[in-house]
Amino acid sequence: MLSVSRILVRQLPSRIARANYSVAAPATAFAPLNSVTESDITHFATILSPSSLLSTLSPTSTSPEELDQFNNDWMGRFRGNSTTVVKPKTTQEVSEILKRCYEKRIGVVPQGGNTGLVGGSVPVNDEVILSLANMNKVRSFDPVSGILVADAGCILQSLTDYVAPHNHIMPIDLGAKGSCQIGGNVATNAGGLRLLRYGSLHGTVLGLEVVLPDGTILDQLTTLRKDNTGYDLKQLFIGAEGTLGVITAVSILTPPAPQASNNVILALPSFDKVLPLYQVVKQQLSEILSAFEFIDRTAYDLAVKHGQGRALSDEDVEGAECFVLVETSGGRREHDEEKLSHLLETLFEADKPLINTGVLSQSPAQFSSLWALREGVTEAVSKEGKAYKYDISVPLSSFKDVVDGTREHLHSRGLLHDKAVKHVLGYGHVGDGNLHLNIVADAYLPEIEDALEPYIYQVVASHRGSISAEHGIGAMKTHALHYSKDKVSIGLMKKIKEMFDPRGIMNPGKVLE
Amino acid sequence: MRPSAARLLNILVPVKRAVDYAVKIRVNPQQTGIDTNVKHSMNPFDEIAVEEAVRLRERLKDQIKSIKAVTIGPPKSIDTLRTALAMGADSAIHVEMPESAPAPEPLAVAKALRAIIEKQEGGVDLVILGKQAIDDDLGLTGQMLAGLLNWPQATFASKVDIDVAKKEATVVREIDGGGEEIRCHLPLIITTDLRLNEPRYASLPNIMKAKKKPIEKLSASDLGVDLSPILETLKVSEPPKRVGGGKVESVDELIAKLKDAGITAV
Structure with a gap:
């Protein structure tokens, strides 16, 4: 049902061991929220058509199992206890539902596809789930x-x-x-x-x-x-x-559809070549550059080990410390291919080459296969062991320092061995400054978690980076928000929240503690 | 020293530029064919054929004297040859056709290939080609070529072993419910099936080298063949569109819809 790949799976639970995480009470300055009652259901029934209202309360009396898909996130990590799901079909219906919830101080969780990674779309307690699924025109x-x-x-x-x-x-x-x-x-x-x-x-x-x-x-x-x-x-x-x-x-x-796409994986002798390479690639490909993705050697080896995409030949990967996937998309195939091939010639024939070698996809099948090496890292990581995942933004130049520093830190704590942390790896979107830092362990252990947090958040803060580059804060990272936002910012965020939502009914327990 | 090893193998690999299998096929408004202004790549079965030739060389080293790729098609078909050269073919032949010319049919292709084989000075010992092209799905060229040359054929190959000294090939063929192992004498036609191998990526050094490898240009008249089709396409149409289902709000509505559709209780 859920498509699981690229972005979605970038971050799996980092503290799965703490299974009851989701029931942590939302600590807000707002007055306590009320639960949905039968009279609310009766009221909702006057607003919505019967098929748009699911509730375990009478008179609707939906079976609790039917609410499972709304109460649980797709990873099975965050779990709410909502009794009621409303699926309005119009903006007017949404308005009337919120009006009632506002009057009665009932918490509301807006829910889209429920594919988030930080528990932002499921209730922390028994808030009403407002699914937008029926507003689909x-x-x-x-x-x-x-x-x-x-x-x-x-x-x-x-x-x-x-x-x-x-x-x-x-x-x-x-x-x-x-x-x-x-x-x-x-x-x-x-x-x-x-x-x-x-x-x-x-x-x-x-x-x-x-x-x-x-x-x-x-x-x-x-x-x-x-x-x-x-x-x-x-x-x-x-x-x-x-x-x-x-x-x-x-x-x-919406932008016009590109008429042609190509991709190439380049094998680099060392990480310090990534940034000079990014400069050259950006300059030469300019407007057709559509992805510049980084995979370190550990990540590549894991992807290959777990069958994600067809591996490059041994001689191509020999001596490579990391890999870069470059994708182009543009309006005219001949133009794009010429640019790309000129770039590759320059890279290949340079006196001091930035790359060892690489492969260029020859067909859409190979195009997907090369992407799979990058996208498959996530799946490979989860097959390899228990993953602690961090989706962080740090300056490009510090990608390797963050990965190596984390490895060193774990080593100094005596946690880098077969029975604890097996791999520390990095991959991500160089172009966006977004690094996915993964720690693959034999099992989730409290001492590993203690070694990682707040260490990683502190490292991110020291680079003025973001503790959540693209996954959001949700219910999962509210405690760590202060590593990326200072007191003044958080203070303003709280004021904004109070102004829009003086009763604190909107998605309580998310983003702000 | 083996006296018979003096005869080294020359391999010919015919390849076709075809609409890529990942592309959604659209019929043109005139219903005379499909929209060809889309991504093309080497016919996947031909890619397997090139890979197999290159693997034979990796196994048999110097006993493979040459691997030559050949294609028949419009100017853009040269990309397909470059891919074959980047994968490891030594040289290529492009039988060029005008952009607007209709695609040749298997019999004409087989005749052109025969003419090419006859022109090769060192002769050809082995032709490896895809069992079919994914655009017309005819699956005839290999067999017709074997017939025209009166050579043995090993079709739908999933495993190929060559004994150069004995001038013999052992080929496992994909047949219903399993594999059939046959032994053939060279010269031989082999058509490739999906499980024979998994084609490699073209590495950058090999792509660079491929740019310098020779491509000989020929025309149909150089070969003395006529590539114009003898079949007439009357009409190309898409399969009927699947009609999606609908949701009903109540049992009564369902019954009403069933009645509308002419379905009644027995």
């Missing part, structure tokens, strides 16, 4: 400007399919595209594979329709590229993870 698409306006519950893949005949693509692509919804993508400011090329959602989202916690509808669903008229309120909801309101529709700019 495209409102308009302008094939000239490429601006798409769609309900928040549209699945990313179906939007991709919708714009494809018009030769456009969505500016965002991620592993969970078959399940995730555009509203959730925007609410979590999802990153993904096209970020290097098309930028983040803060740039591509042109407008939003949001229902505020008290039921007020904020209509900012414009399709303007330029609109400098005061505060840009919609930006606040992008990445707010549903703590300020419910996004019900999105206006988004």
